[in-house]
Amino acid sequence: MMQRPIIKTVLPGPKSKEIIEEDTAYVTPSFSRYPYKLVVERAYGVWIEDTDGNTFLDCNSGFAVCSTGHCHPEVVEAIIKQSQTLIHMCSTTYYYRVLSQLAKKLDELVPIKAPTKTYFATSGAEAVEAAIKLAMYHTKRQKFISFIGSFHGRSMGTLSLTASKKIHQVGYMRQVLDVVHVPYPKKLRSPFANVIDDESASKATINWIENIIFKTTTPAEDVAGIFVEAVQGEGGYFPAPPNFLKELRRICDENGILLILDEVHSGMGRTGKMFAVEHYGVEPDIICSSKGIGSGLPIGVCVARADVMNWPRGSHASTFSGNPVCIAASLKTIELLENGLTENARIIGDYLKAGLLKLQDKYDCIGDVRGIGLMVGVEIVESKKNMEPAPELRDKIEIACYNRGLLIFGGGGISVIRWAPPLIITQENVDVALEIFDEAIMASI
Structure with a gap:
């Protein structure tokens, strides 16, 4: 029945x-x-x-x-089992087995061919904050590009990238980061003239970045990273047009910019692949995930090419980074995702x-x-x-x-x-x- x-x-x-x-x-x-x-x-x-x-x-x-x-039930069992042996011991100071286990597993899963390293966070916003700091540290640049309709968090750094609702911004004065927002490519209500489909919207956005933004307010050589969602979440569940992320990858390669995929909403199997960017055959430099990675427990990750995550000891950390109970839930979650x-x-x-x-x-x-x-x-x-x-x-x-x-x-x-x-x-x-x-x-x- x-x-x-x-x-x-x-x-x-x-x-x-x-x-x-x-x-x-x-x-x-x-x-x-x-x-x-x-x-x-x-x-x-x-x-x-x-x-x-x-x-x-x-x-x-x-x-x-x-x-x-x-x-x-399997996630609950993993949580109970882990909580009976170790609930917290601050991974930024000590080592424990499950931390490296999840980092190794993520190295296998993320669509980045080069060796990777993982920063552990407790939320999507924290994971994106880590990506912001990492991009600035690695490139020695301070400007960013993000997209209208994007949501990357409500902390002061991620709020600079976010551009989905007025209420998120009211009362917080100027942005903490130097961010320029450009239209996310979509046919529906595009601000560009002569847009007849998502692909023409994509071309208009790429042209705006290369021939307007780079030549006026935001020189390419000053841009640390481009933050983008393969499927906009808060923006209305808009998938990127087929060639858009490839064009962003080209722009980043030509200008020494990091391509940073925010997969907090779209990652961990939700789109029928482990990460939504896999639908597009594009390799990011940094990828952020949270939400579905822990089946309800608070965990986020920022995974980057090992040569990008080259910051020194003490440059970024958090007391609850890599909580073992959350990691146990995440390892079991990934197992279930992979098994059907x-x-x-x-x-x-x-x-x-x-x-x-x-x-x-x-x-x-x-x-x-x-x-x-x-x-x-x-x-x-x-x-x-x-x-x-x-x-x-x-x-x-x-x-x-x-x-x-x-x-x-x-x-x-x-x-x-x-x-x-x-x-x-x-x-x-x-x-x-x-x-x-x-x-x-x-x-x-």
Whole structure:
């Protein structure tokens, strides 16, 4: 029998409301809470239960973090086993076995042919901060290029690279870093004239970098690195056009610039390959990963060519770098990804996208369906004729899904609904999700 969400109360329920009131009183208001109010009590696989006993089908996996599903039994076992022998001993001062084990495994996995070294962090933002400092140290340069729509973190360094939402920037005055932002290549709402498809958008962006940026405000010889997402996350789940990353690689090679891939959102099997950049046949100099690498535990990594990660002892570190419990979870996560979950992301991702494309044919408010693997974006618009974003309708659909027991998440551009379910999701789960999504759209328009 097909498992479905079970909603027993008006949402949020009475117990949830009590917790929400307490949260409002004592927790920072800066947290980006969703339009719907979900109080999670427990989670397992692709299912989440709230404090009132309602059960939801999770298609955002803790914001693309719980790659192996919630509380995967093998990951839980690895966490318990490690926590019984060593919880923390500060890897920046001491050595322990699992640290080098994960670094060696990452050397095998990352799409960098040269020997690599790994810096361990506790989040994606920390991993990107490490990449920033490393690029500046290695090149002896201080300027960077990033892209409109990018999200690289909210710490002061990564915030300089981030360019997705105004709210991230308001109140923090000038940027810490010298960063120029250029349009990410996409046909939809491109700022460039004569853009008819993603490839022409790519050519326009490359031309802007080489013939405008390099010749005016940002000389190539002063640029330390280009930060880019192979699939923009917060920007709306836009995959890079086929030749775009190759052109960035050429620009970097010709000018002594480091190509830095932020795979915090798109990495660790989510797109049907271990890293999204593998779809493009491009080798970065530095690659950052987090989110799905630890199945929910806080870990991030910055992996670079060994000749690039040439900074001296004490130049960068953190007390919780390479926490052994987090690493144990990561090693088990990678094992599960290699043993079928990455391939499942490819297969089920195609199935999900095909179902969403059918709904696009059915509804005039679905202007675009895009993505790779289990990283799929649905653009909600006023109509296909004008393609104007419809953020209020997007929010209505999101809440209507919640009320029916489906968790998806908006954001990511002006009016995008993002699908990033756990990589264990099945066709049966997708069928249920698409049925609810269909019902939610019908009720919202």
